[in-house]
Amino acid sequence: MKIIVAIKQVPERDAQIRIDAAGKWIEESGFQYAMNESDAYALEEALQLKEKHGGEVVVLSAGPERVGTTIREALAKGADRAIHVDCADLSARDALGVARLLAAAIKPESPDLVLAGLQSDDLGQGQTGVILAELLGLPHATLILQVEKTETGLRVKRELEEGWFQWIDLPTPAVLTIQSGGNKLRYATLMGIKRAKTKEMRAMTAAELGVDAAPVVVLERVALPLKQKTTQMLPGTAKEAAAALVEKLKFEARVL
Amino acid sequence: MSGILLVLEQRDGHISRISWEALAAGQLLASETGLAVSAVVVGAATESLAAEVAAKAVGRVIRVEHPLLAQYTADGFILALHQLIESEVPAYVVFAHTYQVRDYAPALAARCGSVLIGDVTGIGAGPTFTRQLLQGRLNGSYRPTGAGPCFISVQAGAFRSDAVEAGTAEVTIFTPSIDTAQIRTTPSAPFRGSAQTVDLGSAQAIVAVGRGIKGEENLLLVRELATVLGAELAASRPICDNGWLPMERQVGSSGQTVAPKLYVAVGISGAIQHLVGMKGSQCIVAINKDPEAPIFEVAGYGIAGDLFEVVPALTEAVKAAKK
Numbered sequence: 407m408k409i410i411v412a413i414k415q416v417p418e419r420d421a422q423i424r425i426d427a428a429g430k431w432i433e434e435s436g437f438q439y440a441m442n443e444s445d446a447y448a449l450e451e452a453l454q455l456k457e458k459h460g461g462e463v464v465v466l467s468a469g470p471e472r473v474g475t476t477i478r479e480a481l482a483k484g485a486d487r488a489i490h491v492d493c494a495d496l497s498a499r500d501a502l503g504v505a506r507l508l509a510a511a512i513k514p515e516s517p518d519l520v521l522a523g524l525q526s527d528d529l530g531q532g533q534t535g536v537i538l539a540e541l542l543g544l545p546h547a548t549l550i551l552q553v554e555k556t557e558t559g560l561r562v563k564r565e566l567e568e569g570w571f572q573w574i575d576l577p578t579p580a581v582l583t584i585q586s587g588g589n590k591l592r593y594a595t596l597m598g599i600k601r602a603k604t605k606e607m608r609a610m611t612a613a614e615l616g617v618d619a620a621p622v623v624v625l626e627r628v629a630l631p632l633k634q635k636t637t638q639m640l641p642g643t644a645k646e647a648a649a650a651l652v653e654k655l656k657f658e659a660r661v662l
Numbered sequence: 663m664s665g666i667l668l669v670l671e672q673r674d675g676h677i678s679r680i681s682w683e684a685l686a687a688g689q690l691l692a693s694e695t696g697l698a699v700s701a702v703v704v705g706a707a708t709e710s711l712a713a714e715v716a717a718k719a720v721g722r723v724i725r726v727e728h729p730l731l732a733q734y735t736a737d738g739f740i741l742a743l744h745q746l747i748e749s750e751v752p753a754y755v756v757f758a759h760t761y762q763v764r765d766y767a768p769a770l771a772a773r774c775g776s777v778l779i780g781d782v783t784g785i786g787a788g789p790t791f792t793r794q795l796l797q798g799r800l801n802g803s804y805r806p807t808g809a810g811p812c813f814i815s816v817q818a819g820a821f822r823s824d825a826v827e828a829g830t831a832e833v834t835i836f837t838p839s840i841d842t843a844q845i846r847t848t849p850s851a852p853f854r855g856s857a858q859t860v861d862l863g864s865a866q867a868i869v870a871v872g873r874g875i876k877g878e879e880n881l882l883l884v885r886e887l888a889t890v891l892g893a894e895l896a897a898s899r900p901i902c903d904n905g906w907l908p909m910e911r912q913v914g915s916s917g918q919t920v921a922p923k924l925y926v927a928v929g930i931s932g933a934i935q936h937l938v939g940m941k942g943s944q945c946i947v948a949i950n951k952d953p954e955a956p957i958f959e960v961a962g963y964g965i966a967g968d969l970f971e972v973v974p975a976l977t978e979a980v981k982a983a984k985k
Contacts, residue, residue: 587903622808644971
């Protein structure tokens with residue numbers, strides 16, 4: 407099975423948020439970046455499928471030069487090779503624009519399966535995989551926790567709301583978006599990290615892929631959420647705050 | 663271009679609560695733009711659903727009906743709604759942001775050359791649409807600039823379903839043309855996950871732990887706090903994903919919804935997926951090192967500090983108070 411996994415590099419969760427001078431995005435200088443969480447689970451699913459059924463795992467990521475570190479991490483975990491869509495203006499593209507870039511890179515590869523994480527931890531749109539399916543003309547399923555190969559294609563376990571699940575059969579080639587928690591994530595081994603350095607990482611630009619950036623929706627402005635300030639913050643040392651909280655819970659909220 | 667199409671979903675044979683909220687958003691958008699709202703129900707037998715909606719202040723109710731729509735499939739819904747959109751040429755298409763909508767609306771929008779603005783929490787002048795970024799730590803304001811219809815889905819709880827006005831509407835039927843071979847996926851009947859032995863829903867007090875706890879070995883700290891409070895232990899998704907606590911102790915959109923008297927959130931930043939599962943709690947306490955964490959927005963009491971110092975101190979203070 408030839409599997410392409412689309413992964414995104416996102417800011418670390420505890421990155422300090424400061425809005426930039428234009429008010430259109432945040433100051434990213436000094437940020438640490440990481441592999442998007444559900445994409446890491448998509449990669450894990452791909453690696454396990456390859457271990458069971460053979461084939462190839464190709465990692466695909468779009469973004470500026472820095473995404474190379476996240477791609478190397480995926481290669482170190484066991485992906486065979488990588489495609490980097492080198493694109494400094496990723497944030498100026500909408501979900502369709504980004505999916506067009508990825509679809510253009512995927513098409514000539516003719517994979518059996520395309521995996522993407524359910525949604526990104528930064529923009530949280532949760533659309534890339536679904537739009538990819540549309541652009542590639544492939545069937546898809548979302549929120550997938552488990553993937554089994556069948557004679558005619560795949561049988562996948564989909565998470566619904568409130569503890570409900572569902573099995574779905576679909577033919578390959580197909581696109582799946584992977585929910586976190588279906589597998590246990592592996593760590594890169596020292597050997598894996600060494601070998602990653604020799605693996606193929608092909609870079610191509612948006613211009614080479616023939617995809618322009620004209621967006622249909624524009625992120626016009628960002629703002630910090632308005633504080634409603636109903637929270638009573640309890641200051642002081644841990645001990646003082648804890649004592650104040652117990653007082654409040656006992657005599658004000660009356661829940662102790 | 664004409665009007666606003668509002669796509670409603672059913673739950674247990676009735677229009678779902680979040681669909682009514684989407685209708686309220688549609689009516690707000692109607693007053694912002696001066697356009698008329700048409701409500702859309704999709705399925706194989708939609709008469710009673712349509713009747714429910716026809717008693718509200720909408721211009722029209724459209725029953726999109728076909729035997730192949732009896733069970734939800736992305737292929738079926740995309741085909742049917744794409745044909746409806748081609749025929750109606752709406753300016754806006756509004757959905758509730760459900761798991762089902764997330765499964766097909768992005769592809770439907772792409773087929774129309776457009777992009778879904780998903781999980782919308784507010785509608786502003788223009789109109790512009792607000793949605794949350796970076797796990798709720800930032801708001802983004804989006805403006806549609808394309809020529810095609812603008813697709814939006816609204817977040818659960820962001821609009822008030824009781825704001826929907828009553829009225830009477832005519833009901834029409836739209837029959838899409840769908841062929842069996844066009845439905846490429848075969849869904850099986852939904853089933854419940856393993857029998858739940860923990861009913862967090864009836865707990866009087868809950869101590870919930872999140873990513874901030876850092877390692878499985880640190881769970882002892884929150885267990886001790888839960889014990890002195892007589893509380894059930896619960897967690898946000900990442901803790902259960904890591905296998906540190908069983909899935910049945912997960913609170914949030916993919917876990918249980920709880921409303922105890924006391925909810926203590928430890929090291930939980932407060933992503934919307936967690937908040938929807940617990941914000942109905944009577945008294946919420948948040949302990950988090952980041953004073954800007956969204957969890958403090960729903961908390962009654964907050965301590966911005968290192969949980970590894972605060973939690974043991976709190977355990978001792980509760981013990982002392984109960985003596």
